[in-house]
Amino acid sequence: MTTVAAKPATMAQALQRAMRDAMAEDPTVHVLGEDVGALGGVFRITDGLAKEFGEDRCTDTPLAEAGILGTAVGMAMYGLRPVVEMQFDAFAYPAFEQLISHVSRMRNRTAGSMGMPLVVRVPYGGGIGGVEHHSDSSEAYYMATPGLHVVTPATVEDAYGLLRAAIASDDPVVFLEPKRLYWSKAEWSPDAPTEVAPIGKAVVRRPGRSATLITYGPSVPVCLEAAEAATAEGWDLEVVDLRSLVPFDDETVCASVRRTGRAVVVHESTGFGGPGGEIAARVTERCFHHLEAPVLRVAGFDIPYPPPMLEKHHLPGVDRVLDAVARLQWEAES
């Protein structure tokens, strides 16, 4: 095997490479979706796959998300590992019937005899100036559905590792791709021993002592930036990248909060009924006696995703994160 030296790669390239490697290793891996063939997907994540593996392995489907996922269920029943691409977050909604009534509960329904080893890739979140229906953070819907794994990378390396893990998983995985990080870059060598991130493991992206920012996907870079800015105020913030929303890594998250005694959950999804509520509750239940302040949430407003020209007011940014940190009852310290 030739080793390719690390050079700048984008998250989009790492995702493409993950599918390519999985397809090369395992002939049962099939990619299907809208425009995934000659075009390589509207974000070019499947670029070159149809050419390399043929149209039966990377298939442009009719425009019908329920049909795409429904046929993927049948393909999985017959021993294939479908990797389905939904074109945008909001365009996955027609497939919810299949996802919720079949994909998520097939294993349970059949008393364990029929699993659903398929991946549903969903570009999600805002910040790219998309018009209506192109910027939803739909993770809470998926999280609320038992039987689905829900993962989301924030780095180039994790994009590769998590997608490999998702494709290898014997359970269905909703793989949320933060579209505004598609073009983020990192030094990355696909052939270096990339540690395949196990599904269900969070990671501390930045160690700190003052408080923990619990976050994932598109909000990870925001939190890292906030943590840098916070040093000016004398706060040393720890940043935990969840990577996996389901299963949830209570251990890593709670270990961090017990160390710091304070926590803010940060995500783009709406606050009300959003992931942050579950996370805050879990942390409070487990770390109550270590907490110096209530767990706070910084989230998108409880509104339909705004039009491009107004999205900057909606998206949780560095200032909002720092405002929340400032409200973590520091008075008690002095």
Place this chain on the structure above:
Amino acid sequence: MTVQELPGAGAAAYRPTPPPAWRPRTDPAPLLPDPEPYRVLGTDAPLDRALMLRLYAELIRGRRYNAQATALTKQGRLAVYPSSTGQEACEVAAALVLQEQDWLFPSYRDTLAAVARGLDPVQALTLLRGDWHTGYDPHEHRIAPLCTPLATQLPHAVGLAHAARLKGDDVVALAMVGDGGTSEGDFHEALNFAAVWQAPVVFLVQNNGFAISVPLAKQTAAPSLAHKAVGYGMPGRLVDGNDAAAVHEVLADAVARARRGGGPTLIEAVTYRIEAHTNADDATRYRVDAEVEAWRDHDPIQLLEAELTSRGFLDDSAKEAAAEAAETMAAALRERMNADAELDPMDLFAHVYAEKTAQLREQEAQLRAELAAHQDEDEGER
């Protein structure tokens, strides 16, 4: 008995007959589309001169509108623009066949149809400019919001038309969708409801050859999209979508039929998407220029212009007048779009519910305070 003769949603007609007395509920023969797309231009069919001149002027204006919107996108004034260049005959005819009280259900590609129906172009472009989602009150011109989730507007059109009929109102709904959209489940459900309810609705499918990169051959194995009508028990019509006279005639017939209680029609207009899917798309990845060029030779404006000129309907002064009117529209659009959109961040919370919830009021106060703090900082820096 054909569907046309059914007395509205006559329940009795739909009661299944037990075997062995099975027979088709509907005679399929009259529902079948023509084997070739219906054409008027280039035949010796009589043409209504005034109507043709109106179509011509609207096509010229429509082409100019598409060019202007595309230019504005390149200048960063629109977030994205899905152009209907090459499809103007369908867009314009769809608007012209409707009466004032009728409703139009456009997709994201159909801003031109909305403009041709009388909607202010700036309001029509709000979605694509990105200052709001729907830039107009749908009731005002009876134009439903431009719809992005494919085919989801179709059941709305059926429901509205059905409701109007229940109320005894003379209203027809015309719903527009692309070839790709016909693969969605909502397309099937809408057509089925429309036929079962005999709703006064017309479905116009603009088959422009592609759904982003996906060619029609990967979308359907049906003989034509118009053939799909037969399975629902409604007539399907196949028409040359670049023949403005033909599209207008077929649409007008279907609207008239719906209006007199004859039920829905599915129309497939065969046309071509001359531009890429949107400015963000790279069409060279999936089609060759030669194909585009071939379609440029079957251009809706050229076809109509040649016909009207040869019939002596169109002279240079009429052409100039149409071009001038189009330029005036484009200049006004340019000027208005070059001014920055008026934005109020508080709009984020203004329209989520009829009345703001306590939670939204809290969040509104938060944003207001943040903006005020920023303003103070900015002033402090000065």
